[in-house]
Amino acid sequence: MKETGYFITFEGADGCGKTTQSKLVQEYLENKGYEVVWTREPGSVGLGQRIRELLLHYDGDVAPRCEAFLFLADRAQHIEHIIKPAVKEGKIVLCDRHTDSTIAYQGYGRGEDIEELKYLNNLATSGMKPDLTIVFDVSTEIAQLRIGAEKDRMESAGIEFHKKVRNGYLEIAKQEPERVKVVNADNGIEEVFEDTKIIINELLNQ
Numbered sequence: 241m242k243e244t245g246y247f248i249t250f251e252g253a254d255g256c257g258k259t260t261q262s263k264l265v266q267e268y269l270e271n272k273g274y275e276v277v278w279t280r281e282p283g284s285v286g287l288g289q290r291i292r293e294l295l296l297h298y299d300g301d302v303a304p305r306c307e308a309f310l311f312l313a314d315r316a317q318h319i320e321h322i323i324k325p326a327v328k329e330g331k332i333v334l335c336d337r338h339t340d341s342t343i344a345y346q347g348y349g350r351g352e353d354i355e356e357l358k359y360l361n362n363l364a365t366s367g368m369k370p371d372l373t374i375v376f377d378v379s380t381e382i383a384q385l386r387i388g389a390e391k392d393r394m395e396s397a398g399i400e401f402h403k404k405v406r407n408g409y410l411e412i413a414k415q416e417p418e419r420v421k422v423v424n425a426d427n428g429i430e431e432v433f434e435d436t437k438i439i440i441n442e443l444l445n446q
């Protein structure tokens with residue numbers, strides 16, 4: 241293992257299986273003896289949790305740029321307080337959503353300027369990038385079925401929006417093939433996990 245730890249992000253549309261797979265990876269790596277920190281965006285602990293509540297449950301109108309800044313504010317806090325220290329201590333950080341969510345949702349989904357969002361992401365993270373990002377690519381119809389009737393504000397944004405988000409993720413993967421790997425997430429949980437493990441092991445064994 242390299243001197244510092246690893247920073248791995250899990251990305252994809254709502255219902256693609258990010259939380260399911262990242263928790264399976266946590267268990268898998270802990271069984272192998274790695275120290276793992278599982279975390280998520282928006283809102284991990286403390287201030288971030290309060291921002292998460294606003295983002296997912298505020299029932300008034302939210303300007304797209306305000307939405308973007310709330311996610312970015314949470315990210316700036318998260319990277320300094322949780323991600324950076326853990327990676328420095330040699331741990332493997334598994335993060336359920338991160339910078340690519342901003343590009344896919346606010347950029348490709350809501351139509352905010354992508355280059356500007358990249359700049360803002362960079363500002364929020366002080367330039368720290370994931371060592372690996374796995375995008376779980378799921379057809380929008382399957383994802384909607386998995387989410388079911390209980391949807392939060394982002395999940396309720398409509399099928400056309402979610403299709404744009406999906407295509408956004410695939411575009412990101414095309415642009416950064418070294419960092420971003422795509423897994424077919426239409427498959428069952430076990431099959432998706434097999435593909436995920438191969439990608440994780442490629443990173444850890446290199």
Ligand SMILES: Nc1ncnc2c1ncn2[C@@H]1O[C@H](COP(=O)(O)OP(=O)(O)O)[C@@H](O)[C@H]1O
Nearest residue numbers: 253254255256257258259260386427428429432
């Ligand atoms: N590959 C899969 N096949 C079928 N159901 C799945 C699969 N992955 C996750 N699920 C189920 O779909 C729902 C959403 O999964 P979750 O991991 O919470 O997705 P996300 O975190 O990406 O929104 C959960 O009920 C989960 O058990």
Ligand SMILES: [Mg+2]
Nearest residue numbers: 258259260336
């Ligand atoms: Mg989730």
